[in-house]
Each structure stands twice: as C-alpha cells, then as structure tokens.
Amino acid sequence: MPDRRLWRHFDYWLLAAIVLLLIGGVAMVYSASRGDPVIERTPTDQAITALAGLVVLLIIAVIDYTLLKNVSWALYLLTLASLGAVLVIGAERFGARRWFELGGFDIQPGELAKLALGIVLAQFVADRQGRRPYLETVFLSGLLLAPCVGLIMLQPNLSTAITIVFMWLTIIFVGGLERQHAVIITLAALAMIFLVIELGLIEDYQVNRIQQLLGINVEPGETYQADQALVALGSGGWFGAGFGQGQQSQLRFLPVRHTDFIFSVIGEELGFVGAMLFVTFLAFVIFRALRAAWIARDTFGRLLCVSIAAVLFLQTYINLGMQVGLMPVTGVVLPFVSYGRSSLITALAAIGIIESVAMRYKKLDF
C-alpha cells in the first residue's frame, strides 16, 4: 500500500470530470442503442469497461511513472512487432487491417502505439534535454517514429498516423523547440504532406472524404453519414429533444450513433447546453492534463503528460469536428464517451499516468 500522503496530490477534479463523462457516456450509449437488438448490450458493456478502466486508472496512478522509463524500449519493440503482425494476421474489416481478434475482444495495436510511443518519445526527448543542437533530437525522434507511422499507414489508418505525428510535434514543441526550428519543421511537414499525397500513400477513400468535407466531387448519397449527423446535431436547439427522444437517433437515421457519432446523439437529445457540457468536461480533462505537465517534477513527466494531452485533444477534436462538419469523416471515437472497450481502457490508463505524474509533483519532505 503506497503512502497515504501520496493521495494528497491526487487530482480529484480530474477524476470527477472523468467519472461524470463516463456516466454521461454510458447514458448516451444507452439512449443510442435502445431498441436495436444488434447493439443492445453496449451500455452494459460500456459501464463494466468503465469500472474496469477506473481500477486500471487507480492502479497506474499508484505506480510511479518514472518506472515506465525502464520498460520504454521494450514497449517500443512491442509496438513495432504488433504493428507489423497486425498487417499479416490481423482481421480485415472495411478494407483495413487494424485489429487483433482475441476471443471476442478486439485489440487495436494502433491504440497501444499512441500510448507506447508517447512514453518512448517523452523519454527520448527528456533524456536528451540540454543537448545541442535540438534539431538533432527532433530528427532522431522522428526516425524512431517513422517505422511505426509507416506501418500504421499500411493498415491503412490515416487518423491514427496523424494523431501520432501530432503527438510527436507537440512533444518536440514543448520539449524545447525554438522559433527558427519551428519554421524548418513547418516546411518539412508541408513537404511530407505533399510527398504523401503525391506518392499515393494516401488512399483514394481518404482523399474522397476530404473532398466531401470541402464539397468537391460529391456524389449524391455519399455524404449520407455526415449529413445525417448534422441533421441530428442541428435539430437539437438549446435543450434538445430530451433524453431518448431524438428522432434521428432513435429512428436510426444516425449511423454508428453509439460510437463515432455519439456526440450527435448528445446534441440532438440534450441540445446545445448538453453538448457544451460534454465539450467543457472534455476540455477540462485536457487542461488538467496540461496542468499536470505544468507541475511535473521532471521533463519526462511533463512530456508524458503533454503527449497524452495532445492525443486526447486531437481525438476529441477530430471526432467533434467530424460531427460539426469541420473535419472529414474518420473512425475516431470520442474519448471517455463513445462506446468502445479497448479505446476506453487505453484512455483511462492514460489518465492514470497523468494522475501518477500529478501525485508526485512534489518530493515529500518528511
């Protein structure tokens, strides 16, 4: 049993926000799946997963995050291996190989990669603190990242790849980027995006979705999902149709409403006020992660928190952006709210790491 005093710095605000989001999420998954036999079990599943995830959160919080340094290289190799393996033996769905099927439980190596690479990169950049030139750190960390991103693109899974690159950029930004570096990296990033598109590394459907968002080359019916989501969300008004009363959601016009499009259900049934409540709590969680970074006792802890904040932010933003028509349609779920067992466990584990950093920000001096 760890020192009871350790809990003095446990971020209860963060935990409270997480618990509320989980409760809200389970409620909305319940509303979204009502009367549909195919997904009837999802709210119960989600609730059980949430409870299990909270236990995981607490266990990880108790463990000193600095211990992660010892396993980071092992994590890196595991990530590479699983990303490679999934391409060969993973289950193919909707034209992509992203999953291991383990006895009815899906595992996405991509999800694991986000967390693992966050740890690896945080440690790598933290260990090289003060070394000059910083660009060397940037370059070498990029090299570490490249094979993983490449394998993820092969699945293909563009959104995960983008999330990881974004996470890396955030780490190197906070880790010591100076103004002149920023210019070089921006240029390099643009060149890379250009290359990716020109070399055809990006799949047709991905180009298509971006075009759909911009309203280019749209065939009728193609934007059905996004349109239905907009209709659901937009018809919410201030207070929505009421829990369980949204026509778009209840009459199943809304696709994958218990996972990717859960926010549209929230918007339709709870209105702008309800939707903003969820947005606020999500933002609050992300800012609590940044707070942990702020008070972290060492660079590793700080960058760890920054990597998690970056991933949570980007996932939240891609998911919400997709539903308000600011982002293309991708399979990114809303952290803590959307139904999804492995993503929920991963997200709660990440919060556990944040707590671990926050709890230890101060050396106990007695």
Add this chain to the structure above:
Amino acid sequence: MIVNDLPIRRRTSQTPPPDNQGGRTRLLMLGAGMLIAFVLLSVRLYDLQITYQRNFEAQARRNSLVERKIPAPRGLIYDRNGEPLVRNAPAFQVAIIPVRQYQSDNLIERRIKRMEIYNRLAQMINQPGVTAGDIYTRVLAKVQQGRPYDRVVIADNVPRETALVIQEQALTMPGVVVQSIGSRTYPYKELLGNILGYIGRIPAGQETQYEQNGYERDDRVGLAGIEFVAEEYLRGTKGRETILVDASGEELRRQGEPVAPQEGYSVRLTLDLRLQRIISDALIPAMQLRNAPRGAVVALNPRTGEVLGMVSVPGYDNNLFVQGISQKQWQALQEDLHNPLLNHATDDLVPPGSTFKIVTTAALLEEGTVTPYTVINDPGIFTLPDQYDPDNPAKGQKFYCWIALSSNGQHGPQRIDDALRNSCDTYFYKAVGGYAPENIAGMGPDKLAKWMTIFGIGEPSKLEIGFGRGFAPTPAWKRNTFGDVWTTGDSYNMSIGQGFVLATPLEMANVMASIANDGVLMQPQLVREVVDSDGKVIRAFEPKVIRQLPISEPTLRLIQQALIDVVSDRGTARASQIPGFQYAGKTGTAEFCDDVAIKTGVCYNGIAYLPTHAWFVAYAPAVNPQLALAVYVWNGGQGSGVAAPIAQRIIAGYFNIPLEKPAPIEKSALE
C-alpha cells in the same frame, strides 16, 4: 502559481526540467492554442444548433415523417333500379422496396443475388413487360430518384394464386412485397362494356396532369365510359395519415389523428338492366342468324330522354382492361374493322333509310309543301327527265320505289299518311325533289336539312358518352366539298334518308321519342343521379328539354297515326305486330357502300343490289308511350324482315307480353 512553485522546486532533489521556464511558456502556448480550437468548435456548434436549428429540424422531420394517403373505395355504378353493375374487388400487385433488397458488401455478389430474385419473380409473374431487366430498370429508376424506401410496383393484376405463391416465398426474396389495391370487376362484361368503360393506370404522358388533381402515380382512374365521365364523383377523397418511419423505412406508428378516406359517390344510371338483357337477347341471335357483324339498339324513355337500354355489338369485355389486356387481345380489338371499342349505338354514322321519312313528313307538312290531302302518284318506276334536255326520255334517269324492286308493284296514288305508312319512296322523291312533268315544285333540300337539325340530327351529342353526330347535307355543302352541283337526284335520295344523309341510332331513337312525346325533343341522358354511401342524393340529373318541335298538333297526330298503322295489317311491319298491344314504328332498309363494306367485301364495284342496313324505330305503347326504340343491324337486310322482329321481341319483353309466335327473322337473301 508560478510564485508558489518556485520554492518547491528548489527543495527537489530530482533534476528539474533544465529549460523549465521555456517549457512552461510553450505549454502556455499549447494550452492557448487548444483553448482557441475549443472556442471555435463551440461557435460552430452554436451556429448549427441555434442559428440553423429550424432547417435541420425540418430535415429531421422529412426524414422520419411520411405522409401517406389512405385510398378511398371507389363509388359503385347502379342501374335505375339499384342493381349494382360493377364490383369492387382487390387486385394484387407485386412490388419491391429497394432498400430491403439483398445486401452485401460485395457488389458483384449483391448484383447477382438480386438478378436471381428478379428472374424468379419474372418467371412466376409471367406477364409481358415483366422481365428481370424490366424489374432492374424500374428499381434503379426509383433509387436514382433518391427514394429507395418507396415501393416500386413491378407487376399489376397478378392472379390471386400467383400472388399467394410469391407471398409465401417472400422470405427468400428480400425486398419483395405483395400488396392489394382497390380494383373493379364487371360482371356483365360485353353487355355493359361499352357503357361502363373501365378503370386503369394513369395513361403515360398524363401523369402530371392527374397529379395536379390530387392523384398519385399508381392510382387507378376511369379511362372510358361512365367510369371516365363520372370519375370526379366515383373517385372519392383519399384519407391521410402521417407515419413515423425509421431509417430502414419500417413504419413504426401513426402520428396524430388520421384523416379518414371518404368513399366515392355512387352513380345511378338511367339504364334498366332487365331491358338491357332483353335487348341483348333479341339482338344478338337475330344478328347471328343474319350473319351480321355489327348492330345496335337504343331504348329511350320518350318522356324524359333517359336511356333505358343501349346495346352495341360487337362489344368488349371491360374486365380485360382492368386485369391487364394481353398484346394479342389488344391487337384483335384494334384490328377488328367493326371496332368493338366503339359504341355503335352512339357513334355509328350511317344512312337511316326510310326511318328518316318521319323527318321528311314533318318537314313537308310544316313547310306547307303538301297538305294531308295532296295526292302524288307512285307508278313504281318513273323517269326523271334530264335537266337540260327534258324532252329526250333517253337522257332521263329512272327512279324506283322499293315496291317495284321487291315485287314489281306500285303504290299508286298516295296521300302523305299513306306514303309514310307504306314507306312510298316516290311520294317523298317528288315532294322533296320536285317533278316537273306533274308540276310538283318540291320543297328542296335546304328546308329538309333544317328539319333534320330541328329533330336533333347532326347536333353535337350531349349524352354523357359518345360523340357521334349525324349529318344534314345541303347544296352549299356539296358545292364547297366536291365542287359539284346538287341534283334533283340528290334531293330524291335525301328525302328517303339515303345519299349524303347520315344519322346515329341514338339520334333516330330520339326522333321517334320526340314524336312519341308529342313534339318535345328531350336530351338523352345516361346518368340519373349521384348518391353517397348512405343513399342520399348528392346530385340529380333532371330531364332536360332540347326544344319544343315546331310541329302543329294535326301534323303530329297524322304522323303518330301513320306510324301506328305501320305496325298494323296495312303497314310494312305488319309481321311484327304484338297481338293485343298497339305500338308505333317505322321500318328502314338503308343501302350503303362505305369503306368497311368495301374492305369486308360486302360491297364492291358493279354489285347488282347494294347491301342494306336493317332499321326499325318504334315507340310503345301507341297511347301514352313509355319506350322509344331504334334498332339498327349493319348489313342486316330488310328493316321489316329483320329489325322490326327484333323490336317486337324487345317491346314484348319489356312490357311482359308473351309472344306466342314471334315474327320470323328473315334469313339472309344469299341463303
């Protein structure tokens, strides 16, 4: 916070982040960036949910609320005694709901599976125009309209047994549904086919027009006969209900109160089904005996103009059109020169022959050309001198009274009542066309044409169905049309209802009715009243007077008496008397040689005796008439030998008089 932090850091034994200060600045920048992103998102959310809420709400409603019409039962059609003439019966349709069809992510597999189902359906339905390809095209069209939840009707009028089989197998054919719609059956088939007409799908090209009047594309509408003309009464008013549907098109529940459909009004005809049968039973066997291909009978109530019976042969079974007529059947109807689709009672324009002498008689007396006592001699055969060379008998034209042709006889001196009774052609020739050798000036064709119009011949038909109108020729018309001079011979022909004179059976029946009605010409009518489902009269069609004929009482009595005498021992229809029952009539035997006659070989160039239509017009009883009749048999031979006996049977039947010895139908001259 930063101030608070500093001492803590100093006490730490761990390595603090070396560029702590810079790192925190960048953290702040990162946080600020994220905050801005969240604010932007919130603004967008506000825009969607608050600013444009109405638009999205309307879209959501369009998604899930479907307004559906509830079909209204079509009104029925009854005869004058309340006997139903049509029946409402469901017809079965096979439809496909595109979104419910076989689904697979594998497009090729999906296509193959669906085509398999289309093939099976086409085989089971086995109708022309329902092949797998046809089904595919129709389903695709609906999907391209963006209405994949709507039912696509792929086959109509599917027989009940087939419908049941398809229904049973529907589980293995996803998306296929069998539905029933209101339709009609016509139990009396040919007997009433021409009058009732039929209902069917909205004709191609008229969809928009019908839709503007509140119809839907798959509705059945009246397309011919009473079904067509009374459509606005029969159709009823559809009900409406709003149905909540889910994304798969599943109907969940009704929203709000439905508007109940209003059953169509029923139409009560003036027709007497019993008389209709009597007519048919008299006409058709007689025609078969004569091998006559075409004929018609019209029976009117002379007091009201109501059509009590109207039979047209050949007719058609109107059920064919409702149940889906085959290409072969359609072609047969189209190619029949005696057009079964035409109502011959209203639309045949033919020479009325001697029945027309009623009109001529009235004209001659009322114009003062002759008096009841004027005597004109009929020598049987006489010569009309040539107009320009009157003294040369060789150039003259010979005219025959029918009696000279049939029995080498002659009528001798005739007064007009004798002439009408005996149907003496010569009297009318000379009185209308003039005859110089006997100093008879003649009334002339223009006055006769005027009298035709007075009697309603050639006026636009005002009956609910049929458009036929006869023709009253004049010298001016002949000059304008043929650039030719009207001759005395033309006047002669016209006087006996030949030559250029044309009339419809309905018109001739109405001429007779006006005589029976003491000179009041009534508007013929088929629809008596419109009633609602409780029997309440919505609209009654009162008898309408066309005109009071300008005929004096003595003239009227003279004509009536002469027509009564026609059906007496002294008249041309003496064989068709009904013992103990007096009625009036006029025979007619009208020579013709029209296109159909030539095409069917009935008439040809150089034929010795022209073919004739058999005519008989009648009213009965002689006093206080209740029935006026025109019988017309195309190429039927003699009026007296064929048409009059038919009329005799009809009249006896209608007035329930047993006929011990019905007048024999004269067999064909060729036999």
